[in-house]
Amino acid sequence: MEAGDLLGLLAIGFAAGMLGGIVGVGGGVLLVPGLVIFLGESQLEAEGTSLLAMVAVAVVGATRQGGYGNLRLRDGLVVGILSPLGVGAGTVLANNLSERALELSFAALQLYLAYGLARRALRSANPPEPTNG
Amino acid sequence: MSERLGRLAVIATVAGVFSGLFGIGGGTVIVPLLILWLGYGEREATGTSLAAIAVIAALAAGAHALYGNVDPLAALLIGLPAVGGVLAGTALQQRIPERAVAGVFAALLVASAIVLVL
Numbered sequence: 001m002e003a004g005d006l007l008g009l010l011a012i013g014f015a016a017g018m019l020g021g022i023v024g025v026g027g028g029v030l031l032v033p034g035l036v037i038f039l040g041e042s043q044l045e046a047e048g049t050s051l052l053a054m055v056a057v058a059v060v061g062a063t064r065q066g067g068y069g070n071l072r073l074r075d076g077l078v079v080g081i082l083s084p085l086g087v088g089a090g091t092v093l094a095n096n097l098s099e100r101a102l103e104l105s106f107a108a109l110q111l112y113l114a115y116g117l118a119r120r121a122l123r124s125a126n127p128p129e130p131t132n133g
Numbered sequence: 134m135s136e137r138l139g140r141l142a143v144i145a146t147v148a149g150v151f152s153g154l155f156g157i158g159g160g161t162v163i164v165p166l167l168i169l170w171l172g173y174g175e176r177e178a179t180g181t182s183l184a185a186i187a188v189i190a191a192l193a194a195g196a197h198a199l200y201g202n203v204d205p206l207a208a209l210l211i212g213l214p215a216v217g218g219v220l221a222g223t224a225l226q227q228r229i230p231e232r233a234v235a236g237v238f239a240a241l242l243v244a245s246a247i248v249l250v251l
Binding site: 006009010011012013014015016017018019020021022023024025026027029031034035039041044045047048049050051052053054055056057058059060061062064065066068070071072073075076077078079080081082083084085086087088089090091093094102103104106107108109110111113114115116117118120121122124 | 138141142144145146147148149150151152153154155159160161162163164165166167168169171173174176177178179180181182183184185186187188189190191192193194197198200202203204205207208209210211212213214215216217218219220221222223224225226227229231232233234235236237238239240241242243245246247249250
């Protein structure tokens, strides 16, 4: 492995962790391409490997947020434990809908959620009454 | 089943569907749904989302490991700086306004939607 690849791996790992800390995602969106580009892993291997790294990131991040008083552990564990329901449902959907339809519906959901968050952010910029937010 | 538990189950299902289909972590839907649907504060939503992701990623990594698709040494190489990053990121997040967190997240969702459609 060349020094440049190692540096790239360290930098993209750090960036993925930062993203996780600031917005609460796992960072797979950066970890997977990082492993493909800098270590030459296959897409599948990069996904598996990034998931293992993500466990460490998520545990440390959640613990840290817990220390700041920003963790509802029970709710988080419920969502995590029930998520395989969705994997099963996704398999059914994938067999009955085109990939394009699934991509478009996920994109639509994301845009709808972005709209909701943006509206909330703008509203809390000018709060009608004092809130604890 | 309480309404609250029902909502958490729906969030879990949506997150599972899309992480299974597109390999994207469920975080992009867990965080906004906790905020908009369960009245979470932004920081609380990101912390709780990370707890959910720890479980989701552990289950999925286990499944990948059965097929030999996990490289522990590589995970360590990229995971160590990532753990450093999440420590820095959570510390930084405490210093920015919650609505800035929501704004960054909204931008991330729009970018992700564009990538998905293209």
